[in-house]
């Protein structure tokens with residue numbers, strides 16, 4: 474099974490780039506193009522939040538049109554730049570798995586890997602939360618999985634990443650959340666967005682994974698006390714490949730044109746090149 478992960482589209486009304494300069498809408502189209510180029514094609518696509526920049530119906534119309542170009546199932550989850558009600562109303566016609574009310578969580582059990590989408594949004598806040606209600610829902614879904622390989626995907630990473638500009642807007646979790654995750658070794662990954670950078674870490678016995686955005690990235694800054702700034706580093710998508718007996722392997726694929734694929738033509742001086750033995 475191949476799961477593609479896109480994140481943080483930040484779609485904008487036409488003529489209004491994000492932050493005044495980032496043309497996010499063509500970047501969504503380039504991300505879709507990148508998925509359409511892939512062979513074999515992913516079995517499904519996860520979009521981990523911030524599909525819009527301001528939660529406007531026009532922004533969701535742009536997202537909807539772009540995602541309609543993809544032939545495989547697509548599963549979306551909101552982020553802090555989304556407005557839960559507008560997100561659901563505008564996207565539900567194309568995404569009927571979205572609940573009719575309340576948190577926008579769901580479980581997809583149509584594949585060899587179970588997909589659990591978790592809504593971490595707190596209206597009006599940058600950071601997120603897995604409150605007691607959401608944690609209880611997750612615990613129930615995990616209990617029903619009976620050990621089947623599982624991926625949890627959400628917008629806000631529920632773990633610190635050691636970057637002050639990111640960790641000041643955390644996803645609040647209970648002291649028992651990591652224990653819940655650790656009790657389920659079938660969880661292959663906790664997939665997130667929000668930080669617009671590639672980040673991986675060990676978390677509660679699984680792997681915490683943050684994918685870059687499709688448009689702007691957050692500039693890496695490990696100095697204590699600094700605030701996030703953005704930079705136009707290459708966007709990327711993730712491919713999480715699962716095979717029986719192997720488990721899950723995650724690949725990061727830059728989005729964009731980086732030239733043709735070329736053969737490795739070895740120089741004769743290459744130490745690993747087979748040597749011809751001179752005739753005696």
Ligand SMILES: [Fe+2]
Pocket residue numbers: 481483522523552554667668669686
């Ligand atoms: Fe974002």
Ligand SMILES: [Fe+2]
Pocket residue numbers: 522523552553554628666667668
């Ligand atoms: Fe975000």
